[in-house]
Amino acid sequence: MPQLAKTGNEAMAEAMRQINPDVVAAYPITPATEIVMIFSQFVADGLVNTEYVAVESEHSAMSACVGASAAGARVMTGTSSQGLQLMSEILPIAAALRLPIVLCDVNRALSGPINIHCDHSDTMAVRDFGWVQIFSENAQEAYDNVLQAMKIVEDERVRLPAMATTDGFIISHCMEKIDTLEDAVVKNYVGEHKVINSVLDVDKPITLGSIDLQDYYFEHRMAMADAMNHAKQVIVEVGQDFGRRFGRSYGMIETYQLDDAEVAIVALGSTCGTARAVVDELREKGIKAGLLKIRVFRPFPADEIIQALSKIKAAAIMDRSDTLSSQGGQVFTEVRSALYEQSNKPLLTNYIYGLGGREISLDDIRRIFVEQVEAAASGKVRGPVQHFGVRQ
Amino acid sequence: MKKNMNWKELMHGDAVAAGTAEEFETGDWRSERPVWHKKKCINCYFCWIYCPDSSILLDEDKKVAGIDYKHCKGCGICAHECPVKEPKAITMEPERR
Numbered sequence: 001m002p003q004l005a006k007t008g009n010e011a012m013a014e015a016m017r018q019i020n021p022d023v024v025a026a027y028p029i030t031p032a033t034e035i036v037m038i039f040s041q042f043v044a045d046g047l048v049n050t051e052y053v054a055v056e057s058e059h060s061a062m063s064a065c066v067g068a069s070a071a072g073a074r075v076m077t078g079t080s081s082q083g084l085q086l087m088s089e090i091l092p093i094a095a096a097l098r099l100p101i102v103l104c105d106v107n108r109a110l111s112g113p114i115n116i117h118c119d120h121s122d123t124m125a126v127r128d129f130g131w132v133q134i135f136s137e138n139a140q141e142a143y144d145n146v147l148q149a150m151k152i153v154e155d156e157r158v159r160l161p162a163m164a165t166t167d168g169f170i171i172s173h174c175m176e177k178i179d180t181l182e183d184a185v186v187k188n189y190v191g192e193h194k195v196i197n198s199v200l201d202v203d204k205p206i207t208l209g210s211i212d213l214q215d216y217y218f219e220h221r222m223a224m225a226d227a228m229n230h231a232k233q234v235i236v237e238v239g240q241d242f243g244r245r246f247g248r249s250y251g252m253i254e255t256y257q258l259d260d261a262e263v264a265i266v267a268l269g270s271t272c273g274t275a276r277a278v279v280d281e282l283r284e285k286g287i288k289a290g291l292l293k294i295r296v297f298r299p300f301p302a303d304e305i306i307q308a309l310s311k312i313k314a315a316a317i318m319d320r321s322d323t324l325s326s327q328g329g330q331v332f333t334e335v336r337s338a339l340y341e342q343s344n345k346p347l348l349t350n351y352i353y354g355l356g357g358r359e360i361s362l363d364d365i366r367r368i369f370v371e372q373v374e375a376a377a378s379g380k381v382r383g384p385v386q387h388f389g390v391r392q
Numbered sequence: 393m394k395k396n397m398n399w400k401e402l403m404h405g406d407a408v409a410a411g412t413a414e415e416f417e418t419g420d421w422r423s424e425r426p427v428w429h430k431k432k433c434i435n436c437y438f439c440w441i442y443c444p445d446s447s448i449l450l451d452e453d454k455k456v457a458g459i460d461y462k463h464c465k466g467c468g469i470c471a472h473e474c475p476v477k478e479p480k481a482i483t484m485e486p487e488r489r
Contacts, residue, residue, distance in 0.1 A: 098405030159405065197407045205410035212406065219399035220406050226399070 001179045001246075008171035011139040011178055012078065012104040012164070013038035015146035017048055018186035021102075022073035022193070025053035025064035030116045031168040032080035032106035039078075058083040062090035069099035070208050072198035074150075076101065080168060081108035081122040088126060094161045095130025095224060097208060098196075100153035101161040103131070104146060107269065107320075108168040109356045117357020118168035120268065121321035123297075124330045130224050132162035132231055133298040135268040139176040142166045144248055147181075150190050151238045157230040159196065167270040169357065181246060189245070228299045235296055252301035254293040255308050257283060261290025263372035264309065264346070266335060267318040268294050271353075271360055278365040289369050294331065302338035309339065312346040313376035316368045320354045328352065328385040349381045353388040364389060414463075418445070422466030424484045428458050432481035439470035439482055 006014060012035045016024070024043075026036035043052040051068075055061045058079050069075040079087060084105060094101055107123050109115040123133060132152060136142040145164040153162045166172050181189070197206050212220055236251055243249025254272075257279050258264060265275045272293040282289040292308050292315075294301065309315055317336075319329020327333055332350035339345040351368055354360045368388070375381045393412050394401070403409065433456050440448040440456065447464035451457040459470075466487065474480040 096406055196404050206403070206407040207410055207412070208405070208407050210406075210408050215396075216402070219397070219402055222399040223402060 001181060003177055004180055005175050006139055006143070006178050006180075007034070007173050007175050008136070008139045008142045008166040009034035009106070009173065010038060011143040011180075012146050012166070013042070014180060015143050015186075016076055016104070017042045018181070018183050019074070019076065019147070019150055019190050020048045020187070021050055021076040023051045023053065023065070023068035023075045024077060025055050025061045025068065025075075026077045026079070027055055027058045027061045027083060029058070029080050029083035031108060031172045032078050032083070032104065034172070035078035035104050035106070058086035059089060062087040062094065065101050066090055066094050066097065066099060069094070069101050070097060070198070071200045072193075072195035074154075074193035075099070076104070078104035078106075080106040081116075082111055084122045084126060085110065088129075091126055091131060091161075092129040093209070096220060098159040098224075098227065099161055100159055102146065102149045102153055103161065103163040105163040105165040106168050106172045107165050115356040116168070118170050118270070119320045119355045119357065120330075121355075123163065123165055124321045127298055127330060130160055130228065131298060132158070132160055132228075132235070132296070134162065134164045134235075134296050135294065136164065136166045136171060137270060137272045137293065139166075139171055139174070140178040140248075142171060143178055143180060144242065144246075144250065147186060147189065148235075148238050148242055148250065152231065152234055154194060155234045155238075156194075156196070158227055158234050160224065160227050160231060165269070170270040179248075232299050232301070235299075250295060251304070252294075252296045253304045253308060254295055256291040256293070258290035258292055258308055258312075260288060261311075262288040262313045263369060263376055264290045264292055264312045264315040265318060265365065265368060265372075266292045266294065266305075266309075266315055266331065268297065268320070268331065271318055271320070271365075274360060274362060275365050278362055278369060281362075282366075282369055287369070287373060289372075297331070300334055300338070302334075305335055305338055306342055309346050310342070310344045314372040314381070315346040315348055316372050317348055317350050318368075319350060319352045322352045322355070322387075326385075332385070347375050347379070347381050348384065349375065350385045351388040352385065358389055360389070417462045418465050419460075419462045422464065422487045424466045424468060425461065425487050426459050426464065426466065426468065426470050426482045427485050428456065429479070429481050429483070432476050432479070434476060434481070436475060438473045438475060442469050442473045444469065
């Protein structure tokens with residue numbers, strides 16, 4: 001297995017090269033530009049057989065992806081933030097048509113005010129569009145998640161599109177040592193793209209995207225909901241199979257020092273790396289701290305979270321975006337909802353943090369853990385929603 | 393096509409078998425109906441070519457035979473394109489119900 005120094009963007013582009021999709025349609029946007037820029041160089045150099053469609057906007061990019069996928073091609077793209085929002089009209093169509101597209105998504109704050117740095121507001125804004133959403137903690141996971149995403153979306157039990165995400169600049173531009181697979185191994189791993197329906201198949205003609213009113217729209221949405229339910233099992237199977245083959249296993253969530261923990265942090269993406277270091281440090285001091293990483297946000301791993309938090313006294317739910325609903329962030333509202341029926345559940349505090357790329361340091365995580373220890377001791381939280389790190 | 397299928401009976405991914413528009417009768421959308429005048433018709437097929445709903449009927453000898461009123465939406469393209477000198481072989485008349 002070649003060990004390479006790669007940024008998150010380079011790692012995702014490398015995974016795309018090895019997957020060798022039939023079509024990539026993309027438009028550049030910071031901080032995801034490099035993914036498709038590097039990939040376009042692979043196309044120019046003849047290293048892939050991909051038809052690269054240089055479009056005039058992200059709306060066109062996703063539209064071209066939908067068309068190509070509906071024709072039976074294996075399709076990938078990449079974007080971020082405003083680009084993801086410009087795709088918004090087409091994203092739910094890709095899901096409803098059950099097109100197995102993989103999108104390399106770099107999490108970046110939504111405008112406005114205009115900002116190019118990491119938070120999760122872009123990806124969270126499209127969370128209910130029927131796309132599988134996988135968050136990466138580092139460049140290694142970015143590489144692994146793109147490969148697994150292709151397996152997940154093409155599984156006949158799923159056939160929904162997926163976005164594999166990294167955190168803008170923190171992962172996308174940070175160079176790390178990653179283990180990659182040989183080209184032939186990836187080719188064998190992803191296998192041949194299986195076409196279920198093709199709008200270009202004259203022997204089995206179909207209509208795709210026809211109007212669907214009171215009579216059938218609900219049934220089609222039910223089929224999507226069912227596919228998303230099945231996706232959980234497929235994601236776990238694919239993650240375990242990846243571990244058996246290549247030594248790195250994945251699930252819906254990942255726990256770190258959580259089994260005997262009394263206080264915990266629940267987070268997504270790169271913040272988990274910071275939290276891991278603090279957990280180690282606190283454990284040395286005898287504080288029973290643990291980490292729950294939510295790797296997959298869609299479908300939402302409610303059962304896994306209930307199980308993982310069942311013995312925790314106090315947990316900090318970390319949201320790198322805000323719903324602006326007065327009810328906290330997206331992760332918090334869903335975790336709290338998942339725990340509603342449980343008799344054994346921790347005290348929860350929502351920390352909205354890191355908006356627009358504001359640093360979340362080891363010290364910040366220490367402080368958040370200390371507040372959980374205090375909550376566990378007193379049985380009270382400071383207030384369910386804290387905007388952490390904002391100047392008051 | 394089976395009516396009122398449940399969600400498990402649907403084709404994968406919002407696909408529908410081709411040609412099902414034939415089963416969907418759109419004739420009651422009309423506010424004007426095209427009327428074909430056999431004696432004026434020169435069988436040029438302009439109406440047949442231009443009709444967006446395949447609603448110009450042909451007989452066994454491939455001659456124009458009339459209008460499929462179950463599907464014709466009354467757009468009037470056939471009457472507009474008819475090259476016969478006025479009065480044309482297809483004229484639009486108010487729909488009466």
